[in-house]
Every structure is written in C-alpha cells, then in structure tokens.
Amino acid sequence: MAVIEQESSGEDLPDLADVESPQWARHYGTMAGLGFLTVARRLPRLIRQALGIAWEASPRDTVATVGLSMLGGFFTAFGLLATTGVLTALFEAGPTPDRVRAALPSLLLVGLAASIRTVLQAGAGWAESRLEPQVRRITEERVYTLTSQVDLVCYDDPEFHDALQRARIRGMQVADVVVSTAIDALTGLVGIVAAAGVLGVLHPVLLPLLLLAVVPDAWAAVRAARMRYTTALVLVPARRRKWIIEELLAHKDTAAEVRTFTMRGFLLRMFDAVARGEQRVMLALARRETVARILGEALSGIGQGVVYLALGLLLAAGAVPLAVAGTAVLAIRSGQTSLANFMFATNRLYEEGLYFTDFVDFVTHAESRRPAPRPREAPERFDRVTVDDVTFSYPGAAAPALRGVSIRMERGEVVALVGENGSGKTTLAKILAGLYEPDGGRVLWDDVDLREVDPDTLRSRIAVIAQDHTRWPLTARHNITMGMDKGEDEVVRAAQVAGADQVIAELPNGYRTLLDRRFKDGHELSGGQWQRIAVARGFYRDAPLLICDEPTAALDARAEHALFERIRQHADGRTVLLITHRLASVRYADRIYVLDHGQVREQGTHEELMTVDGLYAELYNLQAQAYRTA
16 A cells, blocks of 8 residues: 655655554454444444443433433424424415414424423533543443453463453543444434424325435435545554654653664654655545535435425425425424434444444453452461462463472571573462462462462562562652551661662652652652662561562662662561572572472572582573683
8 A cells, every 4th residue: 555655865764564553443444344234233232332331320411311312302393393383374364463473372382492402402411521521430440440350360361461452542432432422323313203203294295305305415424434434544554654653753762862873854754754645645535525525415405406396396286285395394404414413423333332342342351350259368477388389371372381380488588589581480479479370289378278368468468579660650658658558667667678768868859759750840760779669669568478579680789789688687587589690699598499491490508509510500600600700
C-alpha cells in the first residue's frame, strides 16, 4: 500500500510499514466488509449489553434516560397529530380571524407537546450525562480490580496479556460511548416509529412514502460512514509509523540520543513524509465524501419530489385532505431526521461494540483466573521453610522453569540461591514470596502448606527487595511505607538501616519530596539511590522472611559491601533468601543452593562447595580471576 511516498531528497528513509498493528486495532477491517443487515442483526445483543452495564452503573439514571427518550417520541407523535387539527382549521372556508380562533386549541396542543418534548429531551440528556461517568467508573474499577486479583502467572500468558491490552486500551474506554450510542439508537428508532405511527393513523398509503423519502438519506449516511471507516483502515499503517516517530521525537528515553546523534532533521523528514501522505488520503476522502453527499442529496431531492407528486395525486383524487397532506410532510421530515440519527448511531454502536465485546470477554476470562478464597491465615512466624519437590512451568513454555526443586531455610538463616541466567532462581523466589503457585510439590511454613492459606496474609509476612523494583510516583515516605502506617520512627529506622537516610537528607522536602519529575516540584533519583529506597521498603515491612533478588545491582562496590553487612545484621531472628550473581557476597551465607536449568545441582556452605569443585567453584573462580593481578 503506497500511502506514504518517500520525498525525492535522495535519502532512503526507512519503511515502518511492517511494524505489528497495535492490539486495539485488531477489529479494523471487520466493519469494512459488512452490510447494514449484518449490523442490524447484532444490534439487539449490543443494546442489551450496553443497557445491562448502564443498569449496573445507575438503575435510576438508566430508567430516566430510556424512559424520557421514549416519552419524547410519544409527544413528537402527539404534536404531529395535533398539527393536523391546526392545518384543518386554517384550511377551512371562512374569514381568517375565525379560522385562526378555530385553530387555537390545536395550536396550544402543538405548543404544549413541543414544550413537554423539549423538557423530556433535556431531562434525558441530563440523565445520560450523569450515566456516562458512572459507566466509565465501574468499567475501570472492574478491570483494575481483576488485574490486581488474578494470579501473577497470568501476566506471563501472552493470550491473557493481549486480551488485557485490548480491554484496557480500547475496550473499557468505549463502554460509556457504547451506552450513549445505544441510547441514541433507541431514540432514533423511537422517532422513526413515531413518524411511521402518525402516517399510519393519517392514511395507510402514506407509510410507503416515508420509506421513499428516507431511503436516499439512509444510503448516503451508510456510504459516508463506510468511506470514513475504510479510510481509517487504510491509514492504520501510516498512523502507526507516525506514532512511532512522534514517540522518538518527544519521549524522555530517546531525547538524549536524538540530540547526541543529531537525529532531529532525519526524524522530522520521516515525519513530514508520513504526514503528507496522510494529508493526501484525507483530502481524497473529503472529495469523495462531497461527491457522495451531493449524490445522496440529489437522490433525496428526487425521492422528495416523488413524495410530493404522490401527495398531489392523493389530494387530487380526494384520498387525503390538505391538512393531512401537510402533516404528512412534517412527519416525513421528522422521520428523515430520526433515521439519519439512527443510522449514524447504528454504525458507531456496531463498530465500538466490537471493542466493547473485548472488555466483556476479558472480564469473563479474568474472573475465572482469580484464585479461590482461602479462609486460613498464614502463620505469624515459622521455624523452618521447606520447599518440597517443586515443579513450575510458565504458560506456553517448552520446558519447565523448575524441576523437582527441594530446599530448606531455618529461622534466622541467610540462604543464598546462585546460578547462571535462566537457572530458575527468580522463579523459585517468586514461589516463596507467594506470587506464583507451584504446578507440583509443596511449600511449607513448618507444617502449614501455603496452598491452604490466604495469599494476601502470606504476602504481608514477606518482604521483597527486587532488582527490578518499581519507581513509584509517590513521595519518598510513601515509597518506603507502601500504604502501611507503622509510625514515623519506623520509617526513619528502615531508611537508616538501608542507607537511604543519606539520600532523603539531600532531597528538598525530605520524606515529603515527590519522586517523579513529571510532577511539579518532583525530584528524580539515580539508579543507586532508588535501590536504597527499595531496600528501605523491604526493611520497613519487618517480615519474618526477607527475599533479596539482586538487591545491589545498581550500587557501587562500597555501597554494596555496606548493604550486605546491613542485611546480615537485619537477619537477626529473621530468615533471608539472597539471590545474586556477585558470589563474593554469598560466601558468608549459612547455606548456598546452586541451581542449573531448574534443578538444584549443588548445596552446602561456601567452603563445602569450593571443596566439591563443581559449578559453584567454577563460577566463583571466574569472578575472582577478574580481580587477580598477573
């Protein structure tokens, strides 16, 4: 597809067309091949789903919106019928003042119907405007409640992750749009029924005239919607390229290299090529839309001419009075307006409904992935943690991450896990932290199987210091407390033990400093400073089990040595599981387990493992060699 043409500057600009489409665009193309009848068949289900979530958000506002809209249609029909009385009185023979006086009662009814309809429409609009933020809130809460409840292993499942992305990026964003569009479709349908009902009451032969008048408008509306949709489909690759270039030009992570390598001109030329191609397509769309609109209006004019001709023949034949013919014209015009609104709402409802279905499907799937309730609380303390023949596989993985792993940790011990990348260390740590559940085997706190205890109470007894810790956009204090409140003294103590007190002392507002430069008065930390905050976070929890997964990855040698000294001191009465590639830091551990391809290859103290001269000794000597002089 040659939407974007390279400018003739002699420079070969890269083609980004092969970048994978975003998950939110997966339904692009579905609408392009569908006819209106296919769309109409699915409408009832979409409207039911939309009204269902609206009812859950606010039954009162849902009833008010739908009920007032329908009442508005009733008074539209009533006003049209009352118009017949006005026209009948005005077209009667006699003096004009007498005819006007005779028309006054019907005229008052027309005015009353119009006033009531206006009030009803305003009430329906107010109720709908109240409904939309409530729908948005409950859909967002439902998604994020589920994403924080499902098992962590779901995030390692590509299908679950893709479904989540579709639900988040587009699915839940259109929930309020689907609700309002469904109501608009119902309102348009009520208007059509009202106009058809009036014509049927006036004279049965007038009903076909309504179809004759509205079909050209309907065709033009559908044609324009299809052109806009297919144009959006054609532009997906171009807009995807444009978005990528925009990110390169305006993102913090790339800003330094854009300047270092003087990429600004190159990127702007790429951007201009894409933007000009998009502009050409949009100009072509405007031209085609204009042609379709003119053709539609021409056909509509022909249709209306036929309608007026038919009315003239009916009048000439005496089949309908002049007043009825005048009312019929007003009813047909009202029906045209309602049909145009209905067609627009129908097209939009179906398109957005595809993405709304992603949200509904994700919610159903995620609810099935929530762990079953477990009423038993985790023990406050333990004397021994036992991992007994544990196996674990990630979703879709060809080989298990852990195969028959067994270890033990006594209370107050420092136990180290070492091994090469991919050996299963972090996976085992996550199982011990209650984040993953093993496929086979058991994890025991004394004699309590962790499968039987509530995961939240278990995690409250465990502190984790991770290498890939989150840099929370919160104050320094909240980055340490993480929602817990044990008093200011405990915050200061944890910061001192971790060495984070020196970092906080340099912040402009101390513990109240916001650690994110994207916000006003926010402050950014270096990698090593963030690492100390993360360590303080783990110490603040004061849990019987402390898991340290590469806790010194961002620290310099002096800070690393100091931290391991603090961990050993902090381990008094607590159990510490230490994972690190820096083997000089584990030589003082009470026990070391060496993992290799998901299995425990060796275990023992540093001296015992060096004596065995196996994998641990090989890895240790490789690191030690780097520090030896010739």
